Amino acid sequence: MNDASAFLDRLAQIVGAANVVVDPDLVAPYLEEPRGLFRGRAIAVVRPGSTAEVAAVVSACAAADVAIVPQGGNTGLVGGQIPDAGGGELLLSLKRLNRIREVDVDADAMIVEAGVTLAEAQAAAEAVDRLFPLALASEGTATIGGNLSSNAGGVAVIAYGNARDLTLGVEVVLADGRVANLLSKLRKDNTGYDLKDLFVGAEGTLGIVTAASLKLFARPRARATAFVGLADPGRALALLKMARARFGQQVTSFEIMPRIGMEFVLAYDANARDPLGDAHPWYALIEVSAQQEDGLDDALTALLGDALERELIADAALAATLEQREAFWRLRESMSDAQKPQGGSIKHDVSTPVGAVPAFIAEATAAVAAFMPTARVVAFGHLGDGNTHFNVSQPIGADTAAFLGQWSAMNEVVHAVVARYAGSISAEHGIGALKRDLLKRVKDPVALDLMRALKGALDPRGLLNPGKVL
Known part of the structure; x- marks a missing residue:
């Protein structure tokens, strides 16, 4: 207990006592994801206000051998932002890193911190007659750091691409507390490995993104x-x-x-x-x-x-x-929220080649009907980029807990069809904790080895978002 108190005192010296949160009522909203599938515990919630403070907190955690779970707006749907149930991890909230550092109209770029919400980033672009095209239903709450960490997609991918495609550079705190300044407004930079892409989509397992340089576009008239x-x-x-x-x-x-x-x-x-x-x-x-x-x-x-x-x-x-x-x-x-009053929903965020979407939906629907004849398929999404949210709502009048108990079995049914079309089990939501074990079965073994090697090189002690992705 004395060691824990000393550790929390050290964190309070870095970020201020008010930003080390241990009150259970105040901590609770950080510990459950939106669908209620994952709930965790944490030593505390720490809310740094600058990159320097993030780096100092990470250094303190490295010295104390404490694992860190970074979190943005807590809108993720695969549990990547939730600590485990052990209570020994620190939750690092990045929401106070909320400055728009620079908007460069000539370069069509802006540099924003990780806690800026997507809606705020969109508004900053619009204020200078530009467009930041990433668009999600949760944009009022979702943060840029979370968007990049999960390589968010949304409704405009057909024209502009995913979050990775919209990122020119990142600033990232590494597992030992060093800050890698990979921020850039350059469209062309052939100076070796493009390191920013390691961290976009890594869900905080390789480093903690604290700021990003984002592409802007002409605002449609x-x-x-x-x-x-x-x-x-x-x-x-x-x-x-x-x-x-x-x-x-x-x-x-x-x-x-x-x-x-x-x-x-x-x-x-x-x-x-x-x-x-x-x-x-x-x-x-x-x-x-x-x-x-x-x-x-x-x-x-x-x-x-x-x-x-x-x-x-x-x-x-x-x-x-x-x-x-x-x-x-x-x-x-409203299509996702509208499923909640209908009872349990087993959700699949999958992608196939665009031309295969109609056949995939038909075949997967038939497979679900064969497995559970009264289940209700709600398949919708981004036809323009091949991403289908193939959701399965419980049969009318069914027991919700019993239905959700079939989650893994239903996954097997749907993902088997995804595999036949050379698709992906995660199109835009990420892997997190929800699909970690599944990833081992569907990812190319050599690709998995490369991912493990990167994790070992950048986070050898496994302190950054442990138990997620790999």
Whole structure:
């Protein structure tokens, strides 16, 4: 106890006593992830306010042989930000690292700290007439550090890529407390290994990202958004091909949703409205963006007209106002939360080649039906980049605990189909603790050896986010 007290006193000297939190009521929100699948314990929650303080805390932990679990906005869905149940790990909250350090319009780059929320980063870009295109439903809470650590995706990957693609450089605290300044605004830098990519997607297991240099883009002057009813994902794929052929990179989002997901949202949100007169088996949400202010709505209307003539779609509504656009997006962004009142949900964040998405959904749905005939498949997501959130809601009236007890078995069913299409078991949520054991079975053995070698080189004592990823 004396050693623990001395350790906490040392941390208080670094960050201030108010930022070493041990009160159970104040600590509790940090120790459970949003779905309630992972709950942990911690020595304390420490909230540094600068990179120097992070480095000093990490050095103190290294000296005391204390493991560290970094956390941003606590929006992760695979348990990567939650300490284990032993109570011997320190939770390092990065939310006080919340400064926008620099916005460089000429370089189309900005440097922000890890605790800046995604919404704040978007707003900082917009303030100088630029776009930071990473977009997630949790953007008001999710932080840049967490986004980079999990290589977040979102609804604009089709046009701009994942978080890794949007990162020019990082500042990272290593396991021994040294700070690696890899921040850069350069678009071209051939000076050896591109080290930043080691830390983007590493979930805090190789180093703690404290700041990042992010790419900015020209802010679109016009957007056209359509909500489309159609018969099946195959027709949605054909519509995507038409849209890409006509608009190219101006297609900035292409999402698909099943009717059952729409029904869940309409039941969940009293303010939600079906934009179309009749129910359809599937829906697509399409958004195109351009620098020209005129003509985009007409061009998207023409595309939808052609698709209607080819019998690819059954109906469509074009957003005439910002409020209508936001209503369309609300239907898509509410799809995850709308499953909660329906009981337990076994979720799969998977990807396949874009052209294989319709066949994957059909085959995986059939496999689930064979395994559990009354389970309800809610498959939706980012058709434009091949990422399907293949969620399975419990049968009506089923016991939730018993259903969730089938999590691993259901994973086997769905992931077997993913493997047949050379897909990935984690498209944008990461590995964390949830998929750590599964990763061993699906990752190339040589690739796993390389990952272990990197972990051993950068964190030989295993003090950074132990038990996650590897």
